[in-house]
Amino acid sequence: xxxxxPVSEVAFTxxxxxxxxxxxxxxxQLYRLPLYEDHRGKLTVGEFGTCLPFVPLRYFITYQVPGSxxxxxxxxxECAQFLTCxxxxxxxxxxxxxxxxxxxxxxxxxxxxxxxxxxxxxxDHTDDSVLVVFASHHYxxxxxxxxxxxxxxxxxxxxxxxSRQGAPGPTPEPG
Amino acid sequence: xxxxxPVSEVAFTxxxxxxxxxxxxxxxQLYRLPLYEDHRGKLTVGEFGTCLPFVPLRYFITYQVPGSxxxxxxxxxECAQFLTCxxxxxxxxxxxxxxxxxxxxxxxxxxxxxxxxxxxxxxDHTDDSVLVVFASHHYxxxxxxxxxxxxxxxxxxxxxxxSRQGAPGPTPEPG
Numbered sequence: 001x002x003x004x005x006p007v008s009e010v011a012f013t014x015x016x017x018x019x020x021x022x023x024x025x026x027x028x029q030l031y032r033l034p035l036y037e038d039h040r041g042k043l044t045v046g047e048f049g050t051c052l053p054f055v056p057l058r059y060f061i062t063y064q065v066p067g068s069x070x071x072x073x074x075x076x077x078e079c080a081q082f083l084t085c086x087x088x089x090x091x092x093x094x095x096x097x098x099x100x101x102x103x104x105x106x107x108x109x110x111x112x113x114x115x116x117x118x119x120x121x122x123x124d125h126t127d128d129s130v131l132v133v134f135a136s137h138h139y140x141x142x143x144x145x146x147x148x149x150x151x152x153x154x155x156x157x158x159x160x161x162x163s164r165q166g167a168p169g170p171t172p173e174p175g
Numbered sequence: 176x177x178x179x180x181p182v183s184e185v186a187f188t189x190x191x192x193x194x195x196x197x198x199x200x201x202x203x204q205l206y207r208l209p210l211y212e213d214h215r216g217k218l219t220v221g222e223f224g225t226c227l228p229f230v231p232l233r234y235f236i237t238y239q240v241p242g243s244x245x246x247x248x249x250x251x252x253e254c255a256q257f258l259t260c261x262x263x264x265x266x267x268x269x270x271x272x273x274x275x276x277x278x279x280x281x282x283x284x285x286x287x288x289x290x291x292x293x294x295x296x297x298x299d300h301t302d303d304s305v306l307v308v309f310a311s312h313h314y315x316x317x318x319x320x321x322x323x324x325x326x327x328x329x330x331x332x333x334x335x336x337x338s339r340q341g342a343p344g345p346t347p348e349p350g
Contacts, residue, residue, distance in 0.1 A: 041240030041300075047233045047313050055230055058222045059309070061261050061283045065216030086236050087262040087305045108236045108305070125216075130262045130283070132307060134234070138222050 088129030097155030202290035263304030272330030
């Protein structure tokens with residue numbers, strides 16, 4: 001399993017309301033989507049461009065992933081992703097180069113927004129897990145950053161450029 | 176289970192190639208999406224605006240649907256949908272007012288494109304089924320046609336208007 005770092009607990013109760021929570025990782029947000037339940041079963045829903053911040057140009061689904069294997073382990077330069085595990089469960093680790101967190105996705109109502117230049121990996125899949133990922137861009141192999149040290153350097157440069165331009169940066173580490 | 180009508184068989188073999196097949200129901204297409212498989216499991220993918228004909232503004236997921244229950248049973252005036260059963264299986268029935276077909280969706284690689292003004296229903300869900308639906312529009316209760324006779328009249332009027340405008344219509348019924 002990759003890395004250590006803080007573990008963010010995921011727990012919520014029923015209801016139709018959408019909830020969006022920031023996390024300790026820059027730009028990463030945890031979504032709790034509405035649930036509509038009746039005698040015909042359950043339905044959860046997300047709208048793109050409104051409650052979800054981008055309109056997807058691509059989706060992919062991973063399934064039959066061995067519990068011992070790790071998927072992801074890269075960042076994207078421009079592409080944002082929204083991950084939701086619609087059956088079974090898996091863990092998503094996110095890392096902005098300064099902070100790291102992991103989330104257990106075990107309900108179709110839960111989703112994680114992963115912005116560009118955040119490293120992500122998925123692991124600890126249950127045998128029946130199905131992960132659906134919405135991506136803001138079409139597939140482009142040039143958009144992938146697969147080397148972690150290159151990612152850390154790039155994330156640092158992006159933060160420095162943001163600071164110089166007066167954009168809000170992450171809270172500095174204490175000490 | 177709704178209606179009778181012809182049953183279109185779904186069967187395909189592996190491979191990375193996207194295949195799109197017309198069906199007997201006007202505008203309904205059956206998609207067989209690419210598969211990428213390695214030691215880390217399986218991945219299937221679709222791109223919107225290229226291989227899939229619209230960019231979604233909404234998704235919803237239905238799950239824990241009792242096998243005896245029927246979902247859908249309506250048409251949309253403007254909204255197109257793409258349905259893929261990513262776990263377990265369910266049957267999708269589609270009806271353009273003249274022709275009817277049903278498809279068993281039992282693989283994340285299979286999808287059904289349902290254009291506006293096609294009646295659709297989903298049933299015979301397995302206990303573990305998870306159906307993901309991409310919709311071309313945000314939710315609008317005015318877009319639903321929930322009365323079948325109203326739908327048949329509307330579909331007929333749409334065909335007549337299309338014929339008057341020289342648009343290609345469906346093949347007339349023999350006799």
